[in-house]
Amino acid sequence: MILNSKLHKSIIRFILDGKIKEIDFSKTTELRPTTTVLNYLRSLPDHKGVKEGCAEGDCGACTVVLGELNENNKLSYKTITSCLVFLPMIHGKQLITVENLVDRNNKKVLLHPVQHALVKSNGSQCGYCTPGIIMSLFALYKNHNNPTREIIEDALTGNLCRCTGYQPIINAAQKACTNNGIDHFTEKEPEIVELLKQINKEEKTISIITETQKYFKPRLLSEALVLKRQYPNALIINGASEIALKQTKKYELLKEIIDLSDVDELKIFKENDKEFIIGTGLSLEKIKANVKDKLPAFYDLLKVFASLQIRNIATLGGNIASASPIGDTLPLLFAYKAKLKIICSDNERSLYITDFIKGYRLTDLKPDEIIKSVIIHRPDKKEIIKYYKVSKRKDLDISTLSAGFRLFLDKDKNIKEIILAYGGMAAFTKRACKTEKFLLNKKWQRHYIEKAMEILYREYEPISDARAFAESRRIAAKNLLLKLYSETSH
Ligand SMILES: Cc1cc2nc3c(=O)[nH]c(=O)nc-3n(C[C@H](O)[C@H](O)[C@H](O)COP(=O)(O)OP(=O)(O)OC[C@H]3O[C@@H](n4cnc5c(N)ncnc54)[C@H](O)[C@@H]3O)c2cc1C
Ligand code: FES
Ligand code: FES
Numbered sequence: 001m002i003l004n005s006k007l008h009k010s011i012i013r014f015i016l017d018g019k020i021k022e023i024d025f026s027k028t029t030e031l032r033p034t035t036t037v038l039n040y041l042r043s044l045p046d047h048k049g050v051k052e053g054c055a056e057g058d059c060g061a062c063t064v065v066l067g068e069l070n071e072n073n074k075l076s077y078k079t080i081t082s083c084l085v086f087l088p089m090i091h092g093k094q095l096i097t098v099e100n101l102v103d104r105n106n107k108k109v110l111l112h113p114v115q116h117a118l119v120k121s122n123g124s125q126c127g128y129c130t131p132g133i134i135m136s137l138f139a140l141y142k143n144h145n146n147p148t149r150e151i152i153e154d155a156l157t158g159n160l161c162r163c164t165g166y167q168p169i170i171n172a173a174q175k176a177c178t179n180n181g182i183d184h185f186t187e188k189e190p191e192i193v194e195l196l197k198q199i200n201k202e203e204k205t206i207s208i209i210t211e212t213q214k215y216f217k218p219r220l221l222s223e224a225l226v227l228k229r230q231y232p233n234a235l236i237i238n239g240a241s242e243i244a245l246k247q248t249k250k251y252e253l254l255k256e257i258i259d260l261s262d263v264d265e266l267k268i269f270k271e272n273d274k275e276f277i278i279g280t281g282l283s284l285e286k287i288k289a290n291v292k293d294k295l296p297a298f299y300d301l302l303k304v305f306a307s308l309q310i311r312n313i314a315t316l317g318g319n320i321a322s323a324s325p326i327g328d329t330l331p332l333l334f335a336y337k338a339k340l341k342i343i344c345s346d347n348e349r350s351l352y353i354t355d356f357i358k359g360y361r362l363t364d365l366k367p368d369e370i371i372k373s374v375i376i377h378r379p380d381k382k383e384i385i386k387y388y389k390v391s392k393r394k395d396l397d398i399s400t401l402s403a404g405f406r407l408f409l410d411k412d413k414n415i416k417e418i419i420l421a422y423g424g425m426a427a428f429t430k431r432a433c434k435t436e437k438f439l440l441n442k443k444w445q446r447h448y449i450e451k452a453m454e455i456l457y458r459e460y461e462p463i464s465d466a467r468a469f470a471e472s473r474r475i476a477a478k479n480l481l482l483k484l485y486s487e488t489s490h
């Protein structure tokens with residue numbers, strides 16, 4: 001069996017406090033493979049700076065930073081919400097907490113520049129949010145020199161502060177981030193890189209089998225597929241930003257997990273004249289950087305998707321496979337006419353996203369399959385592709401409804417192709433087929449749009465829930481069509 005020769009023991013290794021830390025799950029009863037990084041840190045005597053606020057990725061009090069080896073064997077730093085990350089997910093990475101920021105190597109104990117700036121800007125009151133905010137500022141400091149206000153706000157979107165107000169915190173960010181990321185971590189970087197290389201040199205699947213749980217973390221896609229065939233009921237995780245909630249909010253025991261977060265073959269972004277190929281394991285934040293000038297509607301979507309902490313781990317594969325009626329990428333992928341490459345250990349197939357979504361959280365995926373990549377045809381310059389999200393807040397909010405639109409007009413402004421795909425209007429992402437049919441071959445003119453809005457108003461039967469009444473969803477849906485018209489009619 002290929003797998004048995006490659007199975008690694010129940011051990012994970014990562015760096016904490018500058019040293020390799022090892023957890024052997026076969027020797028501990030206190031830690032489970034699905035223990036979150038937050039709960040692990042809180043169990044240590046000297047890492048209690050990290051806080052739990054919500055245990056669902058919303059408040060940012062649990063923010064820590066991961067240092068990872070990038071393709072150039074340098075360290076890159078990213079924030080994560082530790083309440084949603086399982087311990088094996090940090091194998092082969094450096095875990096940095098607020099306790100690590102002070103520089104203790106000098107004779108004096110020196111605050112990190114971001115800590116110093118937050119103190120000077122009066123950026124903390126009760127202090128509950130402060131360790132999380134410091135960690136977001138730390139990652140900002142390492143990644144950006146003189147960041148714009150937009151970049152600072154984006155870095156802080158995932159950190160709630162109920163008492164200080166954000167201006168002093170933004171002031172601190174502006175004050176601190178002027179030193180090209182140089183700090184005591186810079187000095188220690190070569191040492192940490194060597195340690196990480198040592199941990200990462202083995203390409204074996206981590207296999208943690210306890211009395212109640214099985215957790216596999218393959219490095220190769222082929223191994224992941226063999227595992228999926230062996231354990232068809234195992235939950236696939238990538239960023240775990242959906243799945244972890246089953247444990248943190250519903251207290252479910254996750255019995256079998258195949259964690260794809262270390263499978264590099266799923267982290268690709270490729271393009272050619274015709275199409276973009278996006279690996280389902282690439283984080284949404286990396287996709288955001290890649291699509292900025294290439295697929296502007298996708299970039300617009302990712303600007304209002306969750307928070308930086310979530311986008312740093314969450315993936316496109318996870319959003320698609322969740323098949324949530326309000327999954328944000330789905331309406332846009334419908335508009336792009338995206339195709340999915342689906343793979344199992346002895347077969348590969350392609351499927352349009354519209355055929356993949358079958359119902360409420362229901363997809364065409366078979367138990368032994370994994371979605372490998374998403375293929376987006378490079379839109380023609382004359383095609384208009386738009387994405388709109390309606391939510392109660394702009395930042396870190398789940399959609400009330402969202403829409404992905406595609407429009408192609410001929411030179412006389414006749415509608416030659418139109419896709420109107422909505423999320424949040426039905427049990428799953430759905431195109432407004434009757435409205436599309438009415439508009440096809442009509443002129444792109446206001447009176448046709450108004451008639452189409454009437455059809456659209458009746459086309460869906462949305463539910464009323466905590467986010468919106470059905471009536472307001474219907475009105476918003478037709479108004480989004482009007483918005484498309486107003487933005488494109490000239
Ligand atoms: C605070 C917070 C904010 C959020 N905001 C948004 C938002 O604004 N918009 C939005 O749409 N969603 C949002 N989400 C939901 C979630 O972050 C996204 O759906 C995300 O894309 C899931 O990706 P993941 O890699 O974390 O998925 P995971 O939790 O790892 O997996 C989700 C599902 O997909 C399956 N899966 C994952 N990868 C594959 C694969 N390659 N092949 C087959 N199956 C696979 C898993 O088995 C699981 O069923 C939010 C979540 C949180 C916690
Ligand atoms: S505890 Fe609130 S985001 Fe983790
Ligand atoms: S200082 Fe009290 S929540 Fe931010």
